Amino acid sequence: GGPGHSIRCEVTRRPYTRGVVGMALSGKDTGGSQFFFTHSPQPHLDGRYTVFGEVVAGMDTVDALLEGTVIDDVVVGTQAP
Structure with a gap:
C-alpha cells in the first residue's frame, strides 16, 4: 500500500x-x-530512481536487514559536506 498521494521523481x-x-x-x-x-x-538503478539519502553511520544495521523487516523508528538528520 501507499500513503494515498504520490511524490514527483527527482532523478x-x-x-x-x-x-x-x-x-x-x-x-x-x-x-x-x-x-x-x-x-x-547497483549501477542498473542509476538515473532511474530518486536518491534521497545515504547511510552515514550504522551500515552494519542495514546489512542485518532482510526483505520484509519492519523498521519501527527512523532518525533523519543532516551532515555537513
Missing part, C-alpha cells in the same frame, strides 16, 4: 553506491512511502 546522476537510500517506484512520479537501501553498488 539525478548520483550513482547507487553502497548505502544509498532511494525511493521505490511503480512508474514515473509514483513514489510515496516505500524506500530501499543499497547493500552494494
Whole structure:
C-alpha cells in the first residue's frame, strides 16, 4: 500500500553506491512511502530512481536487514559536506 498521494521523481546522476537510500517506484512520479537501501553498488538503478539519502553511520544495521523487516523508528538528520 501507499500513503494515498504520490511524490514527483527527482532523478539525478548520483550513482547507487553502497548505502544509498532511494525511493521505490511503480512508474514515473509514483513514489510515496516505500524506500530501499543499497547493500552494494547497483549501477542498473542509476538515473532511474530518486536518491534521497545515504547511510552515514550504522551500515552494519542495514546489512542485518532482510526483505520484509519492519523498521519501527527512523532518525533523519543532516551532515555537513
